[in-house]
Structures are given as structure tokens and as C-alpha cells.
Amino acid sequence: MKGKLYGIGVGPGNPDLMTLRAKELLEKAQVIAYPVKKLGEEGVALNIISQRVDVKGKEVVELLFSMNPDDEVRKKCRAEAMEKICGLLDQGKDIAMVTLGDVSVYSTYMYIDRDIQKRGYETEVVPGIPSFCHGAALARLPLMIGEESVAVVSLAKRNNENAEKVLDAVDNLIIMKAFASIPAIVEMLNKRNIPLENATVMSNIGMEDEYLGPLDPNREYGYFTTVLIKKKV
Numbered sequence: 001m002k003g004k005l006y007g008i009g010v011g012p013g014n015p016d017l018m019t020l021r022a023k024e025l026l027e028k029a030q031v032i033a034y035p036v037k038k039l040g041e042e043g044v045a046l047n048i049i050s051q052r053v054d055v056k057g058k059e060v061v062e063l064l065f066s067m068n069p070d071d072e073v074r075k076k077c078r079a080e081a082m083e084k085i086c087g088l089l090d091q092g093k094d095i096a097m098v099t100l101g102d103v104s105v106y107s108t109y110m111y112i113d114r115d116i117q118k119r120g121y122e123t124e125v126v127p128g129i130p131s132f133c134h135g136a137a138l139a140r141l142p143l144m145i146g147e148e149s150v151a152v153v154s155l156a157k158r159n160n161e162n163a164e165k166v167l168d169a170v171d172n173l174i175i176m177k178a179f180a181s182i183p184a185i186v187e188m189l190n191k192r193n194i195p196l197e198n199a200t201v202m203s204n205i206g207m208e209d210e211y212l213g214p215l216d217p218n219r220e221y222g223y224f225t226t227v228l229i230k231k232k233v
Helices: 020-028 044-050 071-090 109-118 131-139 160-169 182-191
Strands: 004-009 031-036 059-064 095-099 122-126 150-154 172-176 199-203 211-214 225-230
Touching: 004 020, 004 071, 004 109, 020 095, 020 122, 031 044, 044 095, 059 071, 071 095, 071 109, 095 109, 109 122, 131 172, 131 199, 131 211, 131 225, 150 160, 160 172, 160 182, 182 225
Parallel strands: 004 095, 004 122, 031 059, 031 095, 150 172
Antiparallel strands: 172 225, 199 211, 199 225
């Protein structure tokens, strides 16, 4: 009998924000798989679950998902991860693949889930709390209220033009993967006479070096940085 693959969102960083369903499945799974950008590096999602789930006695598998800008390199990494996962599923092992935040928000896991299903394996997606929801709660800010609109964009590829178009069309904009694009965001706001005070930075939310506060152009931010822009305050 083949095993089942679970894609599990473990939340933004604080292990107490992991769902009960996530904890239950992690405790039952024979294999814990976690993504890394480079082999041998620390697995952030693995560190989160290890604070609430005993992973001793489980098979812990590192999966490489390169952030190389070359699409072919990233596809090759996904293909290799697929083969590793399928091999374990064929042994009848249930796999819990963990990812930060929510599985459906810019997560590589969703590529894996689609392709694993096509090969005839059973999968399940377990949602988690996205970092921008946690950050908004900590800042006591509504992501949207009343009839307001909200959009989520990524600046991983520094697609500033797309972000600007979206900002012009909505009341509230969530910019993810913004750590290297703070100067561009400042310029975007200045061009539209939107005060910097209308932007809230949520950096490494739920982690030890968490920063939650106003957009400071002179400050360095961590990799997991999101900016919430509210045109009406």
C-alpha cells in the first residue's frame, strides 16, 4: 500500500501558532520532509515543528528547492525532490512535508502536490497561518475592513511595475518577499504621495529577530519581509 503525502503549513514562526491538525499529522507521519534553498542549511520550518513535535525516530529528509533565477535549474530540483518523495511513498511511508506560513501562499509545495497527484498518489493540504495575517494581528491593523479591497503580490523577481499597477487598483496591498525591494517601495509610495507612515513592515514575524513597525528606508530587513500598505489610515 502506498503512503500519503501531506503538505503542512506550520505558520509564520511561532510554534504555538501551528494548528492542531498539523501537530497531529506530524506526530503520526513516518517521514518529515523539509525544504532548503541550499543543501545542509538550517531548515526553518523543521526548527519550528521540532519545538512542539518529537522528530526522533522519524526519517527526516532534506529537499533541495533552489532559488536560482534559471527556471530549468528550479525544475530540475523539483524533479529530483519528486523522485525522492515517490520512492518513500512507494515504501508505504506517509510523508509530512512542512512549509512556512500557509501552503497555498507562494509555496513550492503546491507544484509537488499537483505532480504527485498526477502520478496517482494520495495527498492532503493542511493550511497554516500566513505571516501577513499574524503581522496584521500583532499590529492591530485590519487587512481589509468594510468594503475595502486587498491584494497580495510578490517582489521576489522585483517586478515593481506589476506591484505599482496593483497598488493603484486596491485599497490595501500586501507585498511579500520585499526584503531587497525596500528602496523601490519607498519610491512607489513617494510617487503617489502616500506617506511612509501608511506602510507597516512585518519582518521575520514569529522569529527571534522579528521586526514589526514603520517602513524605515535605512534599516536592513530579514529575508522573510512583508510590507502592508494601507492607502487609507
